[in-house]
Each structure stands twice: as C-alpha cells, then as structure tokens.
Amino acid sequence: MKFVDEAYIDIAAGDGGNGCASFRHEKYKEFGGPDGGDGGRGGSVWALADENLNTLIDYRYNRRFEAQRGEHGKGSDMFGCKGDDIILKMPVGTIIRNAETGELMHELLQPGEQILIAKGGEGGFGNLRFKSSINRAPRQKTIGHPGERFSLALELKVLADVGLLGMPNAGKSTFIAAVSNARPKIADYPFTTLHPNLGVVRVGPEKSFVVADVPGLIEGASEGAGLGHQFLRHLQRTRLLLHVVDLAPFDEAVDPVAQAKAIVKELKKYDPGLHAKPRWLVLNKLDMIPEGEREARVKDFVKRFRHKGPVFEISALTREGCELLVQKIFQHIVATREAEKPHVDVDPRFDAAREQAVDPAPQVDQDDPRFR
Structure with a gap:
C-alpha cells in the first residue's frame, strides 16, 4: 500500500430540514389548528482515530464527504427525521487543519478518540411552534439552518517512541x-x-x-x-x-x-x-x-x-x-x-487522618475460656 501522509478533503455537514406550515383538516373537526412539524437536524461529520490505519490513502482519491440532510417537517404533527452522521476513520497521529486559514482544529492522539469536525444544521420550526393564545392560526415557519462546511488539510505524524x-x-x-x-x-x-x-x-x-x-x-x-x-x-x-x-x-x-x-x-x-x-x-x-x-x-x-x-x-x-x-x-x-506523568501532591494531614480513622485490631485475651 502506498504511504500517504498528507491529504486535502472537503466536508459538509447536512442542512437542517425546513419546518412545515399546515393546519389540521378532519371531518367534524372545525378549526383544527396548526399541526406543522419541525424539520429534522442535519447529519454531522465525525473523525475517529483508528489504530488499524497507518496512512491517509483513503483520502487521496475520495475528497468529498457530505452528511445527509434532515427531512422536512410534515403535517399531522410529524417532525422530520434526523440526517445520518458520517464517521471518517483516520490514523492515530492525524492533524486536522482548516485548509483556508491554516488554523489547527484537532489532533487525534489516542486510539478510539472521536471528535466532531462539522456540526449538522438545526431543523426549522413548523407553525405548531408559533401557536399561542393570541395567535391561534400561525402561518409562520422557518427554514433549516445550513450545516458546517470546511476544506481540511490532513497531516499524519506517526506516533513512535x-x-x-x-x-x-x-x-x-x-x-x-x-x-x-x-x-x-x-x-x-x-x-x-x-x-x-x-x-x-x-x-x-x-x-x-x-x-x-x-x-x-x-x-x-x-x-x-x-x-x-x-x-x-x-x-x-x-x-x-x-x-x-x-x-x-x-x-x-x-x-x-x-x-x-x-x-x-x-x-x-x-x-x-x-x-x-x-x-x-x-x-x-x-x-x-x-x-x-x-x-x-x-x-x-x-x-x-x-x-x-x-x-x-x-x-x-x-x-x-x-x-x-x-x-x-x-x-x-x-x-x-x-x-x-503529572505529579500529585498528597497532603500529609490526609494520611494522618486516615490512619486515625482505621480501627485498631481487636486484642484477644488468651485466658478467655472461649478460645481454649
């Protein structure tokens, strides 16, 4: 396998779903009121340190990663489904930088470490959210928030003694x-x-x-x-x-x-x-x-x-x-x-108090007939 220790990728978290403006319509239910649900939250992008990987070859040719967007809200009080997250597995020792600004975002130094690198957008509100005693037929709704998007520069520094x-x-x-x-x-x-x-x-x-x-x-x-x-x-x-x-x-x-x-x-x-x-x-x-x-x-x-x-x-x-x-x-x-290793100073008064708190061992009378 070719050793690759640098890669550039584009990631995009999912956008939030839009809220729904809907009113309840049922037979014999006049003025049913608003029932538009919220949009679902967009999927996020995570990075996972995998000790079984030792190269960034997976990101040399596949450079675009997008999480699923949230589903739009629907009528009948139905909220949109949340978008699926995606997890990018990277070798331990990977440094993640913002390719545009050069800012250090994260370092994966421990096996199994998982960090959030792009958060999904929140879903929009349906008109059910705007219902009140003075606004019984709201027609407002909001659109979903966009997910975070980054161009990343990945750099691998192997961990060795x-x-x-x-x-x-x-x-x-x-x-x-x-x-x-x-x-x-x-x-x-x-x-x-x-x-x-x-x-x-x-x-x-x-x-x-x-x-x-x-x-x-x-x-x-x-x-x-x-x-x-x-x-x-x-x-x-x-x-x-x-x-x-x-x-x-x-x-x-x-x-x-x-x-x-x-x-x-x-x-x-x-x-x-x-x-x-x-x-x-x-x-x-x-x-x-x-x-x-x-x-x-x-x-x-x-x-x-x-x-x-x-x-x-x-x-x-x-x-x-x-x-x-x-x-x-x-x-x-x-x-x-x-x-x-960090040095932790222990207060000697704690040790003294702990010794005093321990009950002394019971003394056995050898002349007691119960022990004969």
Whole structure:
C-alpha cells in the first residue's frame, strides 16, 4: 500500500430540514389548528482515530464527504427525521487543519478518540411552534439552518517512541528489521527506504516500544536534495533519536564524521526543537571492520565528532550489540514516561487522618475460656 501522509478533503455537514406550515383538516373537526412539524437536524461529520490505519490513502482519491440532510417537517404533527452522521476513520497521529486559514482544529492522539469536525444544521420550526393564545392560526415557519462546511488539510505524524536518523544506506532498515517485526526493503544502494516504516520492538512480556525509520537525509536536504525534509515531521513526536552512522562506507574517500555533522546541521535547519531532543549515536557496520581496527576507528570518530550523548557500537547485520542497545532504549523510555506523568501532591494531614480513622485490631485475651 502506498504511504500517504498528507491529504486535502472537503466536508459538509447536512442542512437542517425546513419546518412545515399546515393546519389540521378532519371531518367534524372545525378549526383544527396548526399541526406543522419541525424539520429534522442535519447529519454531522465525525473523525475517529483508528489504530488499524497507518496512512491517509483513503483520502487521496475520495475528497468529498457530505452528511445527509434532515427531512422536512410534515403535517399531522410529524417532525422530520434526523440526517445520518458520517464517521471518517483516520490514523492515530492525524492533524486536522482548516485548509483556508491554516488554523489547527484537532489532533487525534489516542486510539478510539472521536471528535466532531462539522456540526449538522438545526431543523426549522413548523407553525405548531408559533401557536399561542393570541395567535391561534400561525402561518409562520422557518427554514433549516445550513450545516458546517470546511476544506481540511490532513497531516499524519506517526506516533513512535524512537526515531532513526542517518544518511541513506547507513543501515537503519537493517537495524529495524533486526530488532522489530518490521520488514522494510533492504538493498545495497541508497534510498531504498522511500517512506516511513514502523516496527514494534518486544523487550519482554507486555514490554515494548515503537521505532520509526524515515528515509535518509543528505547534505542540502533543506534545499530539496534527495527526499528533502518531507518525512522529518514523523520524528517530532518521538522521545529519543538514534543517529545511525556507517563506519565502513563503500567509498573510502567518504568521511563518516563529515556525513554525521551534515545530518546534525540539516536537523537543526529543519526544526531546532527536533535538534534539541535526546540523540544517541549508533555506530553501525562493525562487522565490516577488522577486529584489530575497530577500537581505534571508534575512538577517532568520537573524538572528531564530539558527541556529548551515549555512544553504542553495533552490527545490525549480525545483531552484535543490538540487545544491549534495545535494553538501554527501553530503560530510557520508561524513565521518560514516568517523568511525563503529572505529579500529585498528597497532603500529609490526609494520611494522618486516615490512619486515625482505621480501627485498631481487636486484642484477644488468651485466658478467655472461649478460645481454649
């Protein structure tokens, strides 16, 4: 399935039905009075976050969505039927904006979250509503209100705990395939990854986290080189970035330090907030370096790159060092989640009062003949 993370759609809630002006006509019922019913309310448009979806492909070709309008009121005190609502299922992480003003309308961040994006119009009043002691034969009625209409810009930012960052062919796809259930395309040429891939890493029973692999960056991405910054938005909601570096490039003239610095520079150009996220250095493809040269090459890279965060040495192909890295990532994510939880201060007087309210355990007299 083609990965689509942007779409533009037009939505229209249903108009309300018109009210009816009618009078009761029955044999032997002279001056029956008004009996025109109200119009029905128009259907609304809702958005539902569906965790089974991971792309906006459904909205690439079908761009117009209209809810049913309300039925008109009728005579004999019959009110119009309400129009049917429509529910648009979208991936979790979808941002909904007004395409005309750019205003942020909603964000779908929780699975199963349902929000109203266009309200249906209210139905008009029939002449039965205008009946009074001084206006016994009202001929007034009102038309239904129009439903809300919007042009929407949908943008998907995937929800992941960890994001992979690096040059094309640095081994990001091999890494995500080694540690998760994702099976991205892997080949010996650059830009094999053309759209983001998500993988769930199982650390233990009921212990897991999600990794996002985005297409590689190259120098000049901010000017549109390569795939540019097209998919970097998917890293903005991650808790941790892994900067994957190829320590054994095919071209010996390529300097891994210069490539890594170019990535950091492009990241800062795109979003300073993304640049400020915790970023760990992952030195990959150790299996392609002779064992006697590994330590010296790693030390030289770290010294020239001047990275301040943690550094890990792995081989995604042979999975050497991957288990340790996965455990460290999970520990960091758990600590981050705990830090993000709201802290609730408990008044110590409440604990003291609660202890006093508990009745002490009854004392048993061992000499009582009833217990012998």
